[in-house]
Amino acid sequence: MGGRYAGVAAGIAWTGEGYQVEVLDGAGRRVVEASSWGADRVAELVPWLRGLSEGSGLAVVLDSTNGLLDGPLTAAGLDVYRADPWLLPPRPRFGSVPAERLARSALDGPARVTAEGGSLTGRAEEYHEGVRRSAPAQAAMTAAGRCFEHGRRDTPRVALTFDDGPDPVHTRQVLEILDRYGARATFFCVGHHVAALPDEVRRIADAGHELGNHSWSHPFLPDLTPEQLREQLDRTTEAVARVTGEAPTRFRPPYGGLTPEVLATLAEHPGTVTLWDVDSRDWSRPGPERIAETVLGGVRPGSVVLMHEGAGDRGQTVRALPSIIEGLLERGLEPVTVGELAAVPAAPAGVPVTRS
Ligand SMILES: [Zn+2]
Structure with missing residues (x-):
């Protein structure tokens, strides 16, 4: 954890409809089009992220109001980070901050989440x-x-x-x-x-x-x-x-x-x-x-x-x-x-x- 992250980061936000994904490079440029995934499509989302991580490496960033993805993502060998509230602007009443904001927070040193530590690794x-x-x-x-x-x-x-x-x-x-x-x-x-x-x-x-x-x-x-x-x-x-x-x-x-x-x-x-x-x-x-x-x-x-x-x-x-x-x-x-x-x-x- 900690330090500035120069590679590619995927921010995953949740909404009432499912997940929004934004993938940005270290300069904040979109690597692929933003995408939406229903909550029943995690079995497709995980290999898609793995595909992106091949070669270049990928930091997947969730926030502390999403405890549903860290398990499948860490089990698949992806590098998962948690952006805690003090790294983020206030959330809406329902939903996390936008996926793009989560991807950008990879630069602010979010906490690394491990399979053993689970979603609350470090807390x-x-x-x-x-x-x-x-x-x-x-x-x-x-x-x-x-x-x-x-x-x-x-x-x-x-x-x-x-x-x-x-x-x-x-x-x-x-x-x-x-x-x-x-x-x-x-x-x-x-x-x-x-x-x-x-x-x-x-x-x-x-x-x-x-x-x-x-x-x-x-x-x-x-x-x-x-x-x-x-x-x-x-x-x-x-x-x-x-x-x-x-x-x-x-x-x-x-x-x-x-x-x-x-x-x-x-x-x-x-x-x-x-x-x-x-x-x-x-x-x-x-x-x-x-x-x-x-x-x-x-x-x-x-x-x-x-x-x-x-x-x-x-x-x-x-x-x-x-x-x-x-x-x-x-x-x-x-x-x-x-x-x-x-x-x-x-x-x-x-x-x-x-x-x-
Ligand atoms: Zn539970």
Whole structure:
């Protein structure tokens, strides 16, 4: 990271319609015509960028309000950079700054994003500090029933959750496996993908699973203004409701990226903030066996398990899923939706919990 970048840079902006791409050389001249890509065309966008990077090298620049492309781009071996808000002019209420501005920011030393570090490479400390500072507000919201991390520990149920979809390939595969075992799950979808792949959303709903809101573009929430955050929530709710006729009642913050300020905005908004207590770490692609071990090693009655079915190659998650479900069933843990898990009322204080 850092330093002036003299080569070719591709800026990728997101809008309500998909992605805009501008490719500029070090002198700010267009290398190819500006192009638009639907959110369902990432499988074409990636090889197109790879073609541009051959020979001359290419810096791909995203901003911190786009957490959907860094995975597929770094996995393809592209050099990905993140232009943080302090390098950019103010964003519009909805969407990132123009692609041309993102490409130009390659000259200002944006942060290099690695596959291991994910979208928040270099900002881990800031992230953890925000989560730490949020603990009191989060506890208050949990007590008020407005935040949910896990269900009762005396109930033999577990909620599997799949984030960042829908996906043109993996959503169907996950649904097929869930159906094979009669398992229900919750899908925290991003509006950007919901708008591009409504049929996949319909498929999820028709199979009896729960749909949750996971923002529109997978931003690092602390970088948004309250208005921008509300816009992300409302547009995604509308996009899901347009397809299924039902508005999601749960919101999962991307990365679990919370601050007291973010929680204050979420507290004023309808819906339950829904986190997790078991992280499969499937996004780091450690192999299907490892993903299954992580989940089965961490899961307890009442657990909410974080997995991903969109915004990258989730083949490992799909391959791990049968072992995960079989492992849960062997322990007598029933996979249900988060709504079903949360519907079991808390044991009244002072009354001993009956164990079966
Ligand atoms: Zn996510």
